[in-house]
Amino acid sequence: MADGSNRQTRITSSHWGAFEVDVENDHIVATRPFLCDPDPNGIPDILPAAVHHRSRVARPSIRCGWLEQRDPTGRGTDDFVELPWDEAFDIASQEIERIRQAYGNEAIYGGSYGWASAGRFHHAQSQVHRFLNCIGGYVASFGSYSTGCAQAIMPHVFGVNFLTYCYEHQDGWQTIHDNTETLVMFGGINPKNSKVSMGGVTEHETAGWLNRFVANEMHCINIGPQRTDAPDCCDWLPARPGSDTALMLALAYVLQIEGLSDTDFLDRYTVGFDRFLPYLMGYSDGQPKSPDWAAAICGVAPEKIFELARRMAKTRTLITVAWSLQRAEHGEQPYWMSAVLAAMLGQIGLPGCGVGYGYGAIGGVGKSLIGLRGMTFSQGENPVQAVIPVARIGDMLRYPGQTYDFNGKRNTYPDIRLIYWAGGNPYHHHQDLNALHDAWQKPDTIIVNEPWWTSTAKRADIVFPATTPYEREDIGRSNLDDYLFHMPQLIPPVGEARDDYSIFAGLAERMGVAPDFTEGKSAEDWIGTLYEEFRALAEDKGIEVPDLPTLKSENWVRLPILANGPNRTFLASFRVDPERSPLPTPSGKIEIFSDTIHSFGYDDCLGHPAWLPPSEWFGSANEKFPLHLVSPQPGDKLHSQFESALADVAGARPETLVMSPDNAAARGLSTGDLVRVFNARGSCRARLSVSDEIQSGVVALPTGAWFGDPGGNIDQDGNPNVLTRDVGTSRLGQGCSAHTALVEVSKLEG
Helix, strand or coil: CECCCCCEEEEECCCCCCEEEEEECCEEEEEEECCCCCCCCCHHHHHHHHHCCCCECCCCEEEHHHHHHCCHHHCCCCCEEECCHHHHHHHHHHHHHHHHHHHCHHHEEEECCCCCCCECCCCHHHHHHHHHHHCCCCEEEECCCCCHHHHHHHHHHCCCCHHHHHHHCCCCHHHHHHHCCEEEEECCCCCCHHHCCCCCCCCCCHHHHHHHHHHCCCEEEEEECEHHHCCCCCEEEECCCCCHHHHHHHHHHHHHHCCCCCHHHHHHHEECHHHHHHHHHCCCCCCCCCHHHHHHHHCCCHHHHHHHHHHHHHCCEEEEECHHHHCCCCCHHHHHHHHHHHHHHCCCCCCCCEEEECECCECCCCCCECCCCCCCCCCCCCCCCCEEEHHHHHHHHHCCCCEEEECCEEEECCCCCEEEEECCCHHHHCCCHHHHHHHCCCCCEEEEEECECCHHHHCCCEEEEECCHHHCCEEEECCCCCEEEEECCCCCCCCCCECHHHHHHHHHHHCCCHHHHHCCCCHHHHHHHHHHHHHHHHHHCCCCCCCHHHHHHHCEEECCCECCCCCCCCCHHHHHCCCCCCCCCCCCCEECCCHHHHHHCCCCCCCCCCCCCCCCCHHHCCCCCCEEEECCCCCCCCCCCCHHHHCCCCCCCCCEEEECHHHHHHCCCCCCCEEEEEECCEEEEEEEEECCCECCCEEECCCCCCCCCCCCCCECCCCHHHCCECCCCCCCCCCCECCCCEEEEEECCC
8 A cells, every 4th residue: 555655554464463564765664553453562663663773784794703713702792794695605504514524413403482573484493493404403492481391291280282282272262251250360361471472463352351351240360479460450469479389289278178179070080189188288298288388488368368269169260370480490380280279179171160371471372263274384304313491501501411301301411513593582581691601602603593683693603684574575374363464575675684594595505405495496486385285274174265366465364263162171071071081191180190200200390289499589588689580571572572772762771670669668769760680690780660569579670681791790771681590490391490580679879
């Protein structure tokens, strides 16, 4: 659409949804919300500045110290020299081949986090992994920083893939609205977080549904350290971070002593309650898990615990658990214990009841759709068998050859000599960034495809400038959404940027594997191929999808895949007949006690859920660092994307630290003060906001600020991961422990 000038308006899609884009003179000049989105977010507002920002990588760049001496120790401090594409391709391909010949493909780590683009073909993770598989494979990773711990524990409990459970088998919002009477939200349901999703969700509905729940007289209870983790219409029950398992145990204790447990359900649908009960009642360790016991841990009054337990037993109750709870030491425990608590209520398998995970974590959880997958660029087969838990990359680099436990297996960290990263920023999502920076100096070579000079790009040896989604054509489609978009190329590539496919095709040609990587197809050819495969899958399900020329002309279409009614209630068929529809657990039932986990012999993850105090938490009485830090997702961007442009906005940096009034007064602090947040691992600047919507003893600092220069006394923009601990959740899950961190805060003078 044109407005009479040379300004053109198109609609495109992203991980934060669809939006309109105005282009003039090959520049993005404005954005507006998509008309079909009832609750659009403001992330696209910064897009015009970000796409054309001075921090864009203009040309292929190689770090001077590496180019001259192959010195790995200058990462993060060295200058870069720009080279022509052909020369940079030659240098990179020769180095990759050198590593392969000298150390084997087991010395290559293929890093990618998959959030680079919502487009189905230009999916960075698929691109880099396909290329590496074409040349003999790479060391891969398991899980994600968001859900890695849950992905390890929940198959032991329910026998299902955790993400499939989240995305495809949980009740939709309408089912919850029509059936649930009490919604108990451990960690809240935050509409801010649900504004983003892998591939994007077009209609942001979470806040609207929660308001409708309350209007329908549903009792919605937000349990956690921040009121803002759920809308104001929900009740807030403040609880200390890391203490949810203790609270769940106390609720279970009340159910048991007051005869409110559903013993028939426990007998028919679960195994191991008899082996868990002695721990719950204190027979095995001398400590009953009573409300009085839990109150000292979680800060919730005993009478509140009794009241909530009775209400949960007498009403149709859905327990939801935020992903954030398992991003902490012993993060397996609240996930496992929430399943046990739901089983004791006996409502699992009923519409709007039982237990659910990840509502509000991303958009799309809660949207009921007919499953329709497709449009995936094949990564091929990886000949290398080595896999590490994704959050253990720092340990892998620090301790090559060292053994470690993971989910019942004893593995060995590989000796990584080359990292190829595309589509992510580990200096955003990893913990203890100062320690990661030191470990990052150890590989021979690090190659990065990146549009901006991020913290990761600055710590690479070879940087290839990559296009943003607005500089290439693609198809926008999420498995959690009922919209389909043609994503047109809106502007020419900035500088000499190329898309990942072109970059890897250039490397593949020099390494003699171009036919395997490209199969003789251009990017446009592949988009057409993937789209036709998707149309064929849809046709098999009786779903009409327009041909590609029609989609290009119309820009977007809504697919008829909404599923009405309670068709996705988790374990509904299991509840009807557990003998004919057993779970894929060893027992075929919900495992309250797991003989499998018990056989591992882990002291940090027993055979049943338990309260295991973290090494750093609110209750550890640390006088030097007395405040518990939580680091939620940012609201102004997706992870760390567009951070360089946001940093230019007056007053936007450093990030805002939220603190309770009593904690602020004790330190002589006021809203607006610049403060230093610090512990033994590092320190950062922040701008203080004093609020009564956070629990005393807790401070919150969102993630997303780019990690600064190494060796400085303080991270200037407020990255909380200079403060967080780089330890696994347990030997079972080995997920990240971002929410297990103590800090102190002081006014920043001068």
